[in-house]
Amino acid sequence: MKTAIKNVLKGFGGFGAYLVITIIIPAIVFTAIKNIEFQGIPIGLSQYQYERIVYWLTAFGLLVSGFAFLNYSSPKQSIRKGVFALVQILVNCLYIWSYKFSGGTDVQLTIFQPFSSYYEILQTGTIGSEDFFKAIVNIFLEDFLMLYMGIYFLTISIKIYDLIDFTLNREKIRAERMK
């Protein structure tokens, strides 16, 4: 029973870590990008997919964290751990890819600034002009994402090797763990 409690606590540790890495930090970053200001000039983030991005990150982040719980709570070098680690990596691929299809890799910043705002404010105290200066900045992170996908493919290969190793050397691993 003592081992079971230890395993579950380890699982919750992994779950919490992945919850922070996959949901909380990206959500904070995207919210910050949405509300960013540069030298007093408001940069209206024309990111209409903001909610879509946060939705997919939260959805797959929850799945990744759930499988992280199963992975970290499993005994060391067990077949169970091998299977859950492999599934976690596959779900991680979905999570990483969700950045692309939700639009998270094509961040577009749009800057709106009234042409005559300062003059009109000084003259009338209100902004009446409809002429706006507009600038659009696109940030493409797709290549970076593709590199990550390549790394994940290698990680999948390693996890499959681990699973085969744990299965073939099951008795030896168990005997060592019992010592």
Place this chain on the structure above:
Amino acid sequence: MLFLLLDALQDFVNVMGGIMLFFYPFLSPIGAFMVAWINAVLSVAPQFNIAFYIVICVILIVAGIIINSYWPGDKPLPGDKSSSEGSQYDEDLLEEDSDIDTDEENSYKY
């Protein structure tokens, strides 16, 4: 010095480009395969239903707790005498070691 550094960087980039071109025929199908299976899974994933993912996450955690309470991984495999009788196993190993030592001693004598 700066121009030399730029040349060195240019060489480095050329080498990296060569490696990438060499691996491109292998890496490209791998990338296409990854994208294909991920898109297939994502086409089935429910959209704008966060409750579905929360329920799955809770199910995974509860399943993990149940699995660990029944199979914590601290019991030996059925029929595995060596791990269930750890002390006996160690004693057997010690005996084997002592046999080897005596054999070695005898070989030195001869």
